Amino acid sequence: MAYQTLIVEITDHVALIRLNRPEALNALSGQLVSELAAAMKAADADADVRCIVLTGSEKAFAAGADIKEMASKSYVDVLTGDLFGPEIEVIQRVRKPVIAAVAGYALGGGCELAMMCDFIICADNAKFGQPEINLGVIAGIGGTQRLTRFVGKSKAMDMNLTGRFMDAAEAERSGLVSRVVPADKLLDEAMGAAKKIASKSAIAAMVAKEAVNRSYETTLREGLLYERRAFHALFATEDQKEGMSAFAEKREAQFRDR
Ligand code: CO8
Numbered sequence: 001m002a003y004q005t006l007i008v009e010i011t012d013h014v015a016l017i018r019l020n021r022p023e024a025l026n027a028l029s030g031q032l033v034s035e036l037a038a039a040m041k042a043a044d045a046d047a048d049v050r051c052i053v054l055t056g057s058e059k060a061f062a063a064g065a066d067i068k069e070m071a072s073k074s075y076v077d078v079l080t081g082d083l084f085g086p087e088i089e090v091i092q093r094v095r096k097p098v099i100a101a102v103a104g105y106a107l108g109g110g111c112e113l114a115m116m117c118d119f120i121i122c123a124d125n126a127k128f129g130q131p132e133i134n135l136g137v138i139a140g141i142g143g144t145q146r147l148t149r150f151v152g153k154s155k156a157m158d159m160n161l162t163g164r165f166m167d168a169a170e171a172e173r174s175g176l177v178s179r180v181v182p183a184d185k186l187l188d189e190a191m192g193a194a195k196k197i198a199s200k201s202a203i204a205a206m207v208a209k210e211a212v213n214r215s216y217e218t219t220l221r222e223g224l225l226y227e228r229r230a231f232h233a234l235f236a237t238e239d240q241k242e243g244m245s246a247f248a249e250k251r252e253a254q255f256r257d258r
Helices: 030-045 075-081 084-090 109-116 131-135 146-153 153-162 168-173 185-198 202-214 218-235 238-248
Strands: 008-013 014-019 052-057 061-062 097-104 105-107 119-123 127-129 163-167 180-181
Touching: 008 030, 030 052, 052 185, 061 097, 061 109, 075 238, 084 109, 084 163, 097 109, 097 131, 097 185, 109 127, 109 146, 119 168, 119 185, 127 238, 131 202, 146 153, 163 168, 168 180, 185 218, 202 218, 202 238, 218 238
Parallel strands: 014 052, 052 097, 061 105, 097 119, 105 127, 119 180
Antiparallel strands: 008 014, 127 163
16 A cells, blocks of 8 residues: 555565654654554554564654644544544554664654554664643643653653653663664664564464553453463464474474464
């Protein structure tokens, strides 16, 4: 499918989805968000794709929702139109692993979009922020909820109330990102991680993603039980037999997603 605000390439079982509105620092317009939901859904359904990388440009992952597009909307418009609601639901439902590769600005909805991915690898020039307070509003797709779970209440309050940006070093220190790399190595690092994931059992990867995400939704006791049952269930797969036999036979496992 041809997109106007995205570039999508598939190599070595990895779908690389690049946000592409350079004139607006990849601001999330209605068109971009609906194309992104469609591209994510397509990658999730494509049997050739085993991992997804979402990225922007060197200057901006995304500078937030498109302020110019939103500015004149009324409460009734955003409520009845459920601004971004259906598309965000689609993105959150992707079952394959999704890595955010963030360089430059990840602000407002851009920071929230990165946090919707399974983990974030960022460039050393990355800047994260929830500056919606400067516009007389607040975050709307996870900036008060996911960010608090990532970095704790104090930093989340600081960022949401002052609108200040967090640099890459602070983001790594705070647990917002898993790795920081030089800007010119960002895509190599993210694609390398994605190819590594793509070489594993897709069933185990899907179940691992579900289990980690479950930890946000439930108590520790319930989460541990869920994890144990999911672990038990993987013994019904051929990939478990293959993975454990390959270890014992000192060879590379050949996973077949069965
Ligand atoms: N929306 C629309 N256009 C934007 C946005 C944006 N978020 N960000 C940048 N642009 C445009 C600029 O207007 C400018 O366009 P033009 O050249 O036509 O004037 C172009 O991109 C380049 O931007 P700047 O000239 O401002 O570049 P600078 O390098 O000087 O500054 C900044 C970069 C600091 C990133 C600056 O552009 C900025 O502050 N941007 C806005 C950041 C922001 O406030 N983001 C939050 C937006 S609100 C939000 O995300 C809410 C999400 C929740 C949705 C909830 C739905 C339920």
